[in-house]
Each structure stands twice: as structure tokens, then as C-alpha cells.
Amino acid sequence: MALKAPLVYETKHHLSYYECDATGHPSLSMLISMAVQVSEEHGNSLGLDTAAIQSYGGGWVITSYEGSFAARQPINGEEVILGTRAIANNRFFALREFWIQSADRQVEYVRLTGLFVYMNLQTRHLMSIPQAVIEPYHGPEKKRLPRLAKARELQDVRFKNDYHVRFFDIDSNHHVNNARYFDWMQDPLGAEFLTHHQLKHMTMRYEKEVRYGQTVTSEISSPYRNENGELTTDHRIVVDGQLAAASTMIWYE
Amino acid sequence: MALKAPLVYETKHHLSYYECDATGHPSLSMLISMAVQVSEEHGNSLGLDTAAIQSYGGGWVITSYEGSFAARQPINGEEVILGTRAIANNRFFALREFWIQSADRQVEYVRLTGLFVYMNLQTRHLMSIPQAVIEPYHGPEKKRLPRLAKARELQDVRFKNDYHVRFFDIDSNHHVNNARYFDWMQDPLGAEFLTHHQLKHMTMRYEKEVRYGQTVTSEISSPYRNENGELTTDHRIVVDGQLAAASTMIWYE
Known part of the structure; x- marks a missing residue:
């Protein structure tokens, strides 16, 4: 065949x-x-x-x-x-x-x-x-799938902000649009950082669903250099003390 | 000519x-x-x-x-x-x-x-x-322009919520996207109201520009019947005690 x-x-x-x-x-x-x-x-x-x-x-x-x-x-x-x-x-x-x-x-x-x-x-x-x-x-069936890079664990919290999940964060599938997490994850970096740094690579893992009405806490590490010398930030979204999502972002300089 | x-x-x-x-x-x-x-x-x-x-x-x-x-x-x-x-x-x-x-x-x-x-x-x-x-x-020049309906003054505050103006509320013109005001204005009504009521008419007036980093307060009246018997809500956005925008919304039932 x-x-x-x-x-x-x-x-x-x-x-x-x-x-x-x-x-x-x-x-x-x-x-x-x-x-x-x-x-x-x-x-x-x-x-x-x-x-x-x-x-x-x-x-x-x-x-x-x-x-x-x-x-x-x-x-x-x-x-x-x-x-x-x-x-x-x-x-x-x-x-x-x-x-x-x-x-x-x-x-x-x-x-x-x-x-x-x-x-x-x-x-x-x-x-x-x-x-x-x-x-x-028609995707090829494979026993082992290629692995995605993991988000690194956040070591210190340099930037932090709370976000209330709003009605308009919910999409027509009745769940929080999972793209919204990225707004929550990047916003605490602030206009100065976000205007002058451009994303080069990101990895993101969803751990727990966030729901309408909840308050999420977005935490970000101090920017650091990874093993390739690239400017990097680690991010997490926490709800009621539980990890909801984790991301690592690498930035152009 | x-x-x-x-x-x-x-x-x-x-x-x-x-x-x-x-x-x-x-x-x-x-x-x-x-x-x-x-x-x-x-x-x-x-x-x-x-x-x-x-x-x-x-x-x-x-x-x-x-x-x-x-x-x-x-x-x-x-x-x-x-x-x-x-x-x-x-x-x-x-x-x-x-x-x-x-x-x-x-x-x-x-x-x-x-x-x-x-x-x-x-x-x-x-x-x-x-x-x-x-x-x-090629718009016709007219001394007097047709008037838009005015938002009614809010009489009581039934719904209220604070919103922090985020980096991603700013558009490529470097101002807060003025469509975002509508999310702030409708969100406090809550999922129950917004899922079961559909907008029929709205009028909106911007009074004062909102800026990145500010916190806006969105206030909404109790739903009431206007002179035509239609379900109506009055809305305002307040920043530092000053009116930033006012809206009146009429809803289908």
C-alpha cells in the first residue's frame, strides 16, 4: 500500500x-x-x-x-x-x-x-x-513522537501580575482561548522590554485549565543567558497555588 | 459642477x-x-x-x-x-x-x-x-452634521470592575485600541447576562484618553426599561475620578 x-x-x-x-x-x-x-x-x-x-x-x-x-x-x-x-x-x-x-x-x-x-x-x-x-x-503513525523542548523551571520571580479571566477571554468553544495565556505571560515584562525585545523562540506547556472568573498570577524570572548565551526568560501561570502553564522564551537582542 | x-x-x-x-x-x-x-x-x-x-x-x-x-x-x-x-x-x-x-x-x-x-x-x-x-x-460638506444619540447618565452602580490597561491593549498606532473600551464596559455584566442577552443598539462617547499602565473602573447601572420599554444599561469608564467614556446599551430579550 x-x-x-x-x-x-x-x-x-x-x-x-x-x-x-x-x-x-x-x-x-x-x-x-x-x-x-x-x-x-x-x-x-x-x-x-x-x-x-x-x-x-x-x-x-x-x-x-x-x-x-x-x-x-x-x-x-x-x-x-x-x-x-x-x-x-x-x-x-x-x-x-x-x-x-x-x-x-x-x-x-x-x-x-x-x-x-x-x-x-x-x-x-x-x-x-x-x-x-x-x-x-494522513499524518504518519509513529510509536515515538519527536519531543518538544521543555519550559525551564522558574528560579526567581522578577515580574509578577494578577489577571482576572474575563468573559471575552472565552472563545466560541466555551473554553478560555489558550492563546490568551501568552498575553498574561508577556504583559508583566512591561512596555519598555516588550517594545525593545523581539521573540526568537518559545516553548509552552499547559498543565491545568484556567476557567472564567478565576484570577491567574503570571510570574516571570529575571532575564538570563542560556547555555547558548541567548537572552532568556522563564514564565509560569499559577492559579490557587497550582501551576497552570509554564513557558520559556528566548529573545533577539 | x-x-x-x-x-x-x-x-x-x-x-x-x-x-x-x-x-x-x-x-x-x-x-x-x-x-x-x-x-x-x-x-x-x-x-x-x-x-x-x-x-x-x-x-x-x-x-x-x-x-x-x-x-x-x-x-x-x-x-x-x-x-x-x-x-x-x-x-x-x-x-x-x-x-x-x-x-x-x-x-x-x-x-x-x-x-x-x-x-x-x-x-x-x-x-x-x-x-x-x-x-x-467625497463626503458632502454640511454646516450641521446629524447628531448621534447621547449616552444617558448612569444613575446607580449595579456592576463594577477594575481593569488594568495592558501592553496588548495598545495597537500599532501606539494608543489604546478604542474598541477595548467595549470589553471593559461589557465584562462586568457577567457571563450569565452576556450569554443570554444580545445587543440591539449602543451609543458611546469617548471623553478622555486612557493610557497604558492606568487602571480604569468600569461601572454599569441596573438594567432598566427605556421610554420604549426596551431593556437598557448605562455604562461609564472612570479613571482617577474622571469620566473617560460613557455608553448606553439596549438589549434584545
């Missing part, structure tokens, strides 16, 4: 002013939102909308991301290419890749990998991924 | 999941953002980008909105038509109209009017609108 190549799904997207921050480039939370958006569209194009996916008793949940960002990022008003494909899956995990490129494909702005599980949305227990919701992507 | 008809600018827009809230429809702040977006694109198409506008010493500032919303609203994933045109202007004010329609034009989801002034962005003083930034729109 001939192996099917993983299906590539691409779409064009016109960057609006409200997807860009004070730097004139899309914020990390908006880049992540665009990745989620293209992954939803890919599913829809294969007949796998939310209702179809949930008909098997669960839903896709993202557990971690790893992403690399070019020094040159797209600007407000630019048309970009959003793309995605399945890169590997086994019984419990599916790895999906995303990219954001310039319309002429000369620059790859973002390359992102996301690890998904299929979860019973009532009990929040992992389920094995139903063949019907994964097979249409 | 023949009168030129006001130029109409329209564009198609694909609604993403992150523009929709828990109801599956775009939030008010996203509808307003789309209006601002189409007005920016209209300007760009006439050679009036931000740099061109600011070359005359000031910039457009929105002072108030009035909007009507159909009972049927667009859904996540839908393609809609965004449109705008200038409807009237005089030496100091320009009135612009926006609409959001279904792709087949069978439903007009939103009809919005916005009042703009041209302001020295350093001194924050009103300037007379330079001919070069208004003439290309």
Missing part, C-alpha cells in the same frame, strides 16, 4: 491592525490564534468540524507548543500565508506543524509545532484518538 | 474563532475593530495612510459611535462584507458610516456611525480638518 503524504492546508490571511501590537507586528497570542484558526479550517475542509470531532465523545486539547520566530516579522496590513499539516501521531498524541510565511514565500516568519491529545471534555480524561478524527490528515 | 457621490469602500472578511466570543458571534469590541479596520483600508486605498494623514500635523480621533445590531448576527467561520463611506463633514467634524452584511447581502448585521475629529496628537487640541485628508472621500 502506498503511503499517503500528509495533507498540507494553506490559506491567505490579511493582517488587521487589531492583530498587531504597539510594535506594528502581530502579538504572540495573535500568531498562536492564527495557527489555531488554520488548524480549525483544515479540520473543516476534511469534514472534521467541532461537532464531528465531539461525536466520538471528546475533543482536541493542546498540551504544548514549541515555536521559532524570524528576526523579520510581518507588519500591519500585510497578507501572509498560514499553513498546517499533521507530522506524526500515535494512539494518544498528535503532533501538528504550523507556519506563517510572506505572500511571496521568501520569509518564513513563524514555524510552530503543537502537541494535541483527545480528551473526554466532561471527565477531562485522556482518550485514545479515534481513527476517524486523525486518519483524514 | 456635478456633485461627486461619497465613495463606498467594501471588503470581504472571514470571521475567525478569535473574533467570536462564547456566544459564537463576534464581540462588540471585534465588530468595532472591524469597522476601524475597513476605515483604515479605505484611507489606504485613497493614499491616506497614517503617515500621510499625520503629515498635516494631526491624526483622526474618534469621539463617538452609534450603532444598531440585527437580531441575527454572523457566526464563527462566516464570510461577511465590511463597508464604509463618509456621510458628512464640516470644518471640524467628519461623520463616517460602517456596515457589516452577510455575503449575499440579505442581512445587515450592523449599521454604525462614527464621529471623527482631527487632533494635534502632541497637544491634544482640535485642528480644522485639512482639505487633503477629507476631500478624497
